[in-house]
Amino acid sequence: MKKEIARIARNARKWSERYVVKHTNDFYLDLGCFCAIASSYLSTKLHTANIKHEIALYKGCSLSHCFIKIDDYIVDITATQFNLSLLDKTFKSVEIITQEDIEKRQKSIDEKYSNTPFYFWEINQSFSNHNELLDYQKENYWPIEQRIDGHSKLAKYFS
Numbered sequence: 001m002k003k004e005i006a007r008i009a010r011n012a013r014k015w016s017e018r019y020v021v022k023h024t025n026d027f028y029l030d031l032g033c034f035c036a037i038a039s040s041y042l043s044t045k046l047h048t049a050n051i052k053h054e055i056a057l058y059k060g061c062s063l064s065h066c067f068i069k070i071d072d073y074i075v076d077i078t079a080t081q082f083n084l085s086l087l088d089k090t091f092k093s094v095e096i097i098t099q100e101d102i103e104k105r106q107k108s109i110d111e112k113y114s115n116t117p118f119y120f121w122e123i124n125q126s127f128s129n130h131n132e133l134l135d136y137q138k139e140n141y142w143p144i145e146q147r148i149d150g151h152s153k154l155a156k157y158f159s
Helices: 002-022 035-048 099-109 130-139 152-157
Strands: 054-059 064-070 073-076 095-098 125-127
Touching: 002 035, 002 073, 002 095, 035 054, 035 064, 035 130, 035 152, 054 130, 095 099, 125 130
Parallel strands: none
Antiparallel strands: 054 064, 054 125, 064 073, 073 095
16 A cells, blocks of 8 residues: 555655646745645545545644645655755655654754754644645635635646
């Protein structure tokens, strides 16, 4: 099943990259500010494949981040936004990682990131589908450009 998840995640990442390139006024090329939309899109593809999952949310005081949780795995197709530059390859375009793997990688990352933990993969809340996430975003005043209802061209992917 991990191979199927990886295939779906890679395709969702490619879709995300194509969308962001066409809308660079709203997003960063490293997919910064696109995590909720990308995770929502990946979620629809996982639902189609009948793969049980949740859209997970980390909410900090100055940062929120969405990704997918499947059993013991975190699947993140926008983690590249946490690289120090476009040349930095610390976080891959598709991350499929367990908590144990995160702890192992933490040691090798500490020096580069000034001992900042992988806090953005902590789960504060989760949603069973993109509609629940969107409701949360509306209730909590997320920027419209970071929501699936903020782009008319996205409607066909989330109906």
